[in-house]
Amino acid sequence: MAIFSVYVVNKAGGLIYQYDNYVPRAEVEKTFSFPLDLVLKIYDEKLVVSFGQRDGIRVGHAVLSINGVDVNGKYTAEGKEILEYLKDPANYPVSIRFGRPRLTSNEKLMLASMFHSLFAIGSQLSPEVGSSGIEMLETDVFKLHCFQTLTGLFFPLILFDQNLKSALEIAEKAGAFGPGS
Amino acid sequence: MTVHNLYIFDRNGSCLHYSEWNRKKQAGISKEEEFKLMYGMLFSIRSFISKMSPLDMKDGFLAFQTSRYKLHYYETPTGIKLVMNTDLGVPNCRDTLQQIYSTLYVEYIVKNPLCVLGESLQSDLFHSKLDSFIRALPFFSVRAA
Numbered sequence: 438m439a440i441f442s443v444y445v446v447n448k449a450g451g452l453i454y455q456y457d458n459y460v461p462r463a464e465v466e467k468t469f470s471f472p473l474d475l476v477l478k479i480y481d482e483k484l485v486v487s488f489g490q491r492d493g494i495r496v497g498h499a500v501l502s503i504n505g506v507d508v509n510g511k512y513t514a515e516g517k518e519i520l521e522y523l524k525d526p527a528n529y530p531v532s533i534r535f536g537r538p539r540l541t542s543n544e545k546l547m548l549a550s551m552f553h554s555l556f557a558i559g560s561q562l563s564p565e566v567g568s569s570g571i572e573m574l575e576t577d578v579f580k581l582h583c584f585q586t587l588t589g590l591f592f593p594l595i596l597f598d599q600n601l602k603s604a605l606e607i608a609e610k611a612g613a614f615g616p617g618s
Numbered sequence: 619m620t621v622h623n624l625y626i627f628d629r630n631g632s633c634l635h636y637s638e639w640n641r642k643k644q645a646g647i648s649k650e651e652e653f654k655l656m657y658g659m660l661f662s663i664r665s666f667i668s669k670m671s672p673l674d675m676k677d678g679f680l681a682f683q684t685s686r687y688k689l690h691y692y693e694t695p696t697g698i699k700l701v702m703n704t705d706l707g708v709p710n711c712r713d714t715l716q717q718i719y720s721t722l723y724v725e726y727i728v729k730n731p732l733c734v735l736g737e738s739l740q741s742d743l744f745h746s747k748l749d750s751f752i753r754a755l756p757f758f759s760v761r762a763a
Binding site: 463548554559564571574 | 622638641645646652655659670671673674675683686687689703705
């Protein structure tokens, strides 16, 4: 049972606080020789594997570092485009690290507002009278619990494994001590 | 414990089938708009969790619940999405949805040469079989109005 991250969203849907308690993400580093047998594409300013899943490198994983140096989106740390760099056989053998991309703070803001709308739609599409919004969302890997206060703040929490309703109550009490939003 | 309603969408977002058993509150918008809203919500939830998820996911979105109902979701590799709203007492019914797909949809629609895939499901046999299947579920009980 672990809390992966906490978000606090205000009544208008804007993210006002975010805390990540990271569990180490699966990352794979491998050395490649020319030609590269993975197909990479640019997605959301990051270089992502689109085809060629093997050895722990899955579709959707992003390039995190090349030869030990962290990349900056689709450019290397020096500013060269990675795709151009990888097309040149003189740069091989090259060691690339792949893993699930980390969320940038802009993406977190967008996702928090997206969740706010989904919460509202969940309440609108309800077949029963007087439903709240989404309180718990379950996937095969994590559970997302959400608690809405009377003032309209909400606390989506992302957890692994078990149900943690008591943590939501604690978070809400902690929120009550801060300045009003 | 009861089933409220069931939606079946195809991969393009058109609603192939909708039936309800115990729905207390209508959405206040026309049926077509409701289908589009439901599909849009599911599409957004799927993209939301694929970004948020800390680890690689296999099955993806399974279900969500609110204070009054629970929405169960199952998607086949061909893009057919089955969505069922039930009340809160119902445990995970992903395998029920999988059974609906394999024993009802595949049998009576896919294997039917007169049913055009991609259009709204016209088969009466499918409707009646689906209805009796849902009523036979252990967690379905018609509540007194």
